[in-house]
Structures are given as structure tokens and as C-alpha cells.
Amino acid sequence: MGLSKIWVFAEAVDGKVTPTTLEILTKARSLGDTVEVVYGGGDADAIAGQLGAYGATTVHSTGDLDGSLAGVPVASAIAAAVAAGIGPDAIVFATSYDGRDVVGRLSAKLDRTVSTNNVEIEVDGDALVVTEPIFGGATNIKTKLTGEGPFLVLVRPKSFVAEESGGGAAAVAALDVPEAGQAKIVERHVEERQGPALDEAAIVVSGGRGLGEAEKFALVEELAKLLKAAPGASRAIVDAGWVPYSYQVGQTGKVVKPTVYIAAGISGATQHMVGMKGSKNIIAINKDAEAPIFSVSDLGIVGDVHKVLPAVIEQLKARG
């Protein structure tokens, strides 16, 4: 079936493989006979079990990167493997910070285009057909990747559902790393966060320009806390400096698919909708009845967020 060998660029945080990596591994199993992983880090042995459980048979590992950003060393290692004839037919990356870095460097080294922002990958004979949503998700473009491989594909988070294959631990194989990167991490800062991560929360409460001023975002934070939800934001208020970039939901922020997404004072620009349209239930509060957000909401309240949010908060508190 399909392609002979697929590589998935795996990422892990503190010894735990990222959800997007597992989603892509699951999809890769339906695209090729052999699924292997390429990984930039010193703890391949620690994650080989998790990767194997989702279908990877081998982890090609660069070993510890000594603080180097992933882009240069991992891309050089993959390029060397391709040159040595042990490379795959396609390599799939998550649209993550490092995923984009590695695939970008690799693309220039191999002189191969990258197919970006895909939400679906299918097989057509021995070619891949990818699907990319454009115009805020209103239109889907299906593209067949032609020419010489390996095909380089970037996939959006939450495009696929992760499912175990029941495989045993993957074997770990060392990759030669011809180039060390010159950009080095000197210190890592983990932002303290209370409550669930934005892209993993069951409920997300997001605020936008309709809140009026930065101080009013406190209403969003308070409601999120009461609902044990994650607070989120539209790009407009991130750009305005009201909240950090890590709160941003949308095309250039996080993709979220919570059970409930509450959009307060958000008009629903396509750039934002792309990040939350997949939510199971959407509640929108906006004073403009024509706001595009109402075209996707399951419950739309045309009203003043400065009245509605405090009332919701009060009623939730009263329930105790």
C-alpha cells in the first residue's frame, strides 16, 4: 500500500511525547508500510516505548543536542541519512516551533518544497495527496505531491485522532549529525500556569477586543478559573499587549478543540476562527449581531460582555 517508508519528526517534553506527534504517527500508519521516527534529543530510550505503542518501529536519534536549537543539527542529520540512501519516502512534521525550523532547513538542503498547514494526508498510488484549508477554513485545497521525494509535509495540531497500535518499543538507532547549530539555548523559562494548558483544556474562555481594555481581561481569567478552564485570546488583544502570545488562539496561535469554547467580545475574524472552529460547543457573546462568530456558535448572546460575563460569574459563584 502507499509509500514504503514514512518518517515522523517526533517531539517530547520532559520524557513525554507530544500529543501532535502521536496524532501524526497514527495517521502515518495508514500511509506507508514502515513508520519510523526521527528525534533530536538525548532521551530516545525513554520515549521508545511510547513511540512504539503508536506504531514507530525505529527511532533515528541525533542524541543530545548540547543546547543547540533543533533546526540545523536535525536537518543536517536527516539530509545525511537521505544522501546515504537510508531515508524515507516522506517526512511528516507537526506545525510546531521546532518542526518548522527543521523542515525549513531540510527543505533548502534537499531542494524540496514543503507542503504546509495540512489537515489531511491521503495516499494516491505511490503519491501523497494533502488537504490544506484556506480562506479561514471555508475552502479546502487538495494537492498531489509530485516529483522526487522525500516529500516534506507539515501538519496542523489536532488534525488526526491519536490511537495506539499496540506495538512494542521502537528500536533506537543513532544518526550522524554533520552540523552542530550555532544558536544555543542558554536558559529555559517555563511560565507558571494555573489550570489546564490552553490546547488541552476541556473548556476555554477567550476574550477579544470587545472587552474594551486590558483590565477587563480579568473577567475572562475569573470565569476561566471558576470553570477550571484555560483562558485564551484573539490575536487583536495579544498584538495590543493585553495578554502574552501564549494565550493566542488562531491561525498564528494555538489550535484548540475543547468541549466548550466561550468567545467573549470576539468578532470572529477568519484568523481566529481557524483556531477554534473545531470546538464541540461554541458560546459567543458580542454586542454586534452581525459578528461572524455567530455563524459558528451553538449559543450566541447578542449583548454587552461587561454585563453578561459578570452575571455568569456571579451565578456560578452562587451555585457554590
Place this chain on the structure above:
Amino acid sequence: MRGGHKNLGMNIVVCVKQIPDPAEPGALDPSDKTLKRDGKLILDESDSYGVEMALQLADSAGGGEVTLVSMAPNSEASGLRTALAMGAAKAILVSDPALGGSSALSTAKVLAAAIKKVEGADLVLTATESSDGYTGTIPEQLAELLGLPSVTFAKDIKIDGSTVKVDRQTDRGYDEVTSPLPAVVSVTAGVVEPRYPSFKGIMAAKSKPVDEVTLADLGIDPASVGWAGAGQEIVAVEEAPAREAGEIIEDDGTGAEKIIAFLDNLKVI
């Protein structure tokens, strides 16, 4: 590329893109299914951050030139004039009809060739992605083609002699990253607040040089860029299934109750 003379400040190249106004609905050219770019083009907002950052860094370094580099299938330059009005010194515009439909890699090849013509550039700034194509791969492709180190997703940049120190956005917060110069750095929206061009700036921009070059000037084979160079074939353009809207009600004071009832129904509270 050689580093600039430190006692004369910093020379910085900023890659900028001119895009169709995002407020207008997008459209595909029916003949080749690429994004239509024949309407009014404006400076991509993502690039205003790079231009502002460059101006501030050059200023902190005691002077130096900010050069814009851009690519377009036509001679559109109004978006460039906006960046020149902010304070950039000059622009190089690679303009060639063969560039229509270019992939990110092709674009990076063209930009790299143009950047190589800028003398003494210490730093190349880009956005993390454009607001219309949002491929997000050009910064690294560019760095590879230029043979330079790179740091992406910068939310803060400081220059320390011949080193650049970047706070790089991560999923959990940020990493402090250092790199030798010259380097390519991509900046996130919100890394700085872009200035509004002053009237004086707008007037001065009219006579700042915009050097138009073609692919032939850069020694690039047209068959390797544009739609011809893409290695992809569009097989279908489909309307995505629309999400149906549910109840929409005017708040008459009971809006909050309705939200609570909705959440109750879902058993999430």
C-alpha cells in the same frame, strides 16, 4: 555577506511582503488555483514588527541602514513605501512575472539572492510567517541558503557586540537563545509596537530608492521558481462543510442564565 563596522552602527535587512488587504475576501485565480494578488497590496502587518525592530536596533547601535528586501510578481511598491516612511533607508524589490505562484522555498531562493547584494548586513529580520500564505518556513530556508545561523519566534532581541540574544517563544514559555552575528531572526507579532509613519516620513519615503531587479539580474532561472518550480499539483478545490449556527438571542438580562443552562446541559459544571 560581511558584518558591518561596529563603530558605525548596524546594517539590518528586513524581508517584507506586500499582500492583498486581509480585510478583503480572498480569491483564487481559476486558471492555476493560486491566491489572486492583482488587487491593492499593502505591507503585511507581520512585517511592520520586523521593520520597527530593525529601526530600534540600528538606533541603539548608534546608526546604520535598514534595507527592505521584497519579492512580487509585479512592480507593486506601495507597501514598501509604508516601511520606508517608518524610517527604512532603501528597498530592493525583485519583480518578475515568472514569480507568480512561487513556493516558500522559491521565495527564499529569490530573497537570498537579493540579500547577498546588500553590503555589510549584520542581521536579517523576517516575520515568523506571512498573513496570507502562512507557510512559516522561509526564515529557516533563507538562513540555510545564506549559510547563516538563525533564531525563530523572537519575542525580544538584544545585540551584544557580535552576538544576538533572543527570547524565543516556546510552548511552555520562552528560551533565552544566543547566536553569533550575522544571523537570521524571525520576530513574533508584538515583539515591539510599530510606529506610525509621520507626515515627514511619508514625504521622505517618496524619494527613497526602491531598486527593482529581475530574476535575470539575480542569475535565477525562471523555471526553478514560480508555479513551474513547485513540484505540486492541485487536484481539487472544495468548499469545506459549513458549521451550522445554533440559537442566537438578544440579551434581555437573561443571557447569563442561558449560558449557565447550556453548560448545565452539557454537564460541564
